[in-house]
Amino acid sequence: MSDSDTALVARVIASDDRGAVELLVRRHQSAVRNFMRRLARNDNERANDLAQETFIKMYQGLHSYRGSARFTTWLFRIAYHTFLNDQRGQHASDEFNEDEHGSVADTAADAAAAIDVDRALERLPVRQRAVFDLHYKKGMTHSEIAEALELPLGTIKSDLVRGHEKLKEWLGGGNNEQA
Amino acid sequence: MNKHDSIEAELRSPEPALADEDFSTNVLARLPPRRRRSTARRWTVAGSAALGSVLTLAFAAPLETIVASIAPWDVPPLALATVAVLVIVAIPALFVFYSERADR
Numbered sequence: 180m181s182d183s184d185t186a187l188v189a190r191v192i193a194s195d196d197r198g199a200v201e202l203l204v205r206r207h208q209s210a211v212r213n214f215m216r217r218l219a220r221n222d223n224e225r226a227n228d229l230a231q232e233t234f235i236k237m238y239q240g241l242h243s244y245r246g247s248a249r250f251t252t253w254l255f256r257i258a259y260h261t262f263l264n265d266q267r268g269q270h271a272s273d274e275f276n277e278d279e280h281g282s283v284a285d286t287a288a289d290a291a292a293a294i295d296v297d298r299a300l301e302r303l304p305v306r307q308r309a310v311f312d313l314h315y316k317k318g319m320t321h322s323e324i325a326e327a328l329e330l331p332l333g334t335i336k337s338d339l340v341r342g343h344e345k346l347k348e349w350l351g352g353g354n355n356e357q358a
Numbered sequence: 359m360n361k362h363d364s365i366e367a368e369l370r371s372p373e374p375a376l377a378d379e380d381f382s383t384n385v386l387a388r389l390p391p392r393r394r395r396s397t398a399r400r401w402t403v404a405g406s407a408a409l410g411s412v413l414t415l416a417f418a419a420p421l422e423t424i425v426a427s428i429a430p431w432d433v434p435p436l437a438l439a440t441v442a443v444l445v446i447v448a449i450p451a452l453f454v455f456y457s458e459r460a461d462r
Contacts, residue, residue, distance in 0.1 A: 197386060197389070197392065200389065204385050209375050212381070213373045231381070231388065239390075315370055343362075343365070347361060347365060
């Protein structure tokens with residue numbers, strides 16, 4: 180039987196057990212890298228760098244993990260903030276465009292093209308991309324997402340509703356302008 | 359299946375499982391060096407604790423007197439004093455043992 184995340188965390192805290200760290204990384208690397216790819220719009224190199232940074236921060240912050248939330252909730256909180264910090268530092272102006280006015284890709288998008296769901300998701304603002312990924316790909320509940328992203332529950336629900344509306348609009352080939 | 363259902367189905371499709379390849383290795387290589395308590399530090403801590411015990415025994419009121427004042431009725435004070443000394447000596451030993459264990 181494999182160790183639970185909590186048991187592995189306890190081993191790291193007690194004796195800096197690198198074997199336990201490796202098990203945690205191996206267990207969650209795929210989910211975190213996929214999450215980062217979603218946020219980074221499939222920029223795989225950047226996603227991998229940020230995923231590595233996430234796990235290093237995880238290791239450094241393990242002593243502060245209290246076990247009150249699921250380990251994955253705590254881990255994705257680190258991942259999300261790692262992405263946001265990187266975004267703020269390197270692409271402040273892009274982020275402004277993305278969140279307030281739609282991305283550069285939006286303005287160039289061809290509304291008539293048959294855009295698949297993945298591409299449509301890329302056009303959502305970063306917070307909505309995170310909410311959609313955690314809900315649909317990671318199977319997290321609204322409450323867990325709210326805890327992971329440190330946002331009110333109502334914001335998560337409205338992000339899902341608004342995101343759905345946009346996806347339907349884009350995938351239905353309707354009006355391409357963003358609200 | 360209407361548009362909403364097809365979007366929902368797409369959204370719920372499982373994401374690809376990414377092979378680890380060298381990802382975990384690279385993360386471990388970037389971690390800070392392991393915490394290590396040096397042998398000198400262990401002996402310093404243990405020695406300080408032992409010295410404190412010796413000084414306490416040497417300069418405090420005779421242990422038997424203290425123990426006698428709180429001893430239950432018919433337990434010999436000498437036996438209680440022996441137990442107390444063993445506990446005082448055992449604490450630094452256990453501390454060193456724990457430190458070494460945590461360093462594996």
